[in-house]
Amino acid sequence: MFELEKFTLRIDPSSVYFFRFILEGYDNMYLLSTVDPDAGLVEVRAVKGSVKDLLLVLKSLKTSIGLNRMDSRADPRIMEQLMNRD
Secondary structure, eight states, X not given: OOOEEEEEEEOOGGGHHXXXXXXXXXXXXXXXXXXXXXXXXXXXXXXXXXXXXXXHHHHXXXXXXXXXXXXXXXXXXXXXXXXXXX
């Protein structure tokens, strides 16, 4: 059994299905659950060791899925890394 890390993120509610579709392309590395569909609050579970790759995916999709919107319920570890300019 794989160990999973869990992250809560807030994205644009209209992007939830698109984001799920993208993550499903990474066979069994990520799972997406919708926590609050009206607020765009989602939970991503990542196989331990794949978080670095998840960050690359999130950085590339940040603007298109509205991930640049801060929310107190969003995971601070992920958001801090996403908000840093490279």
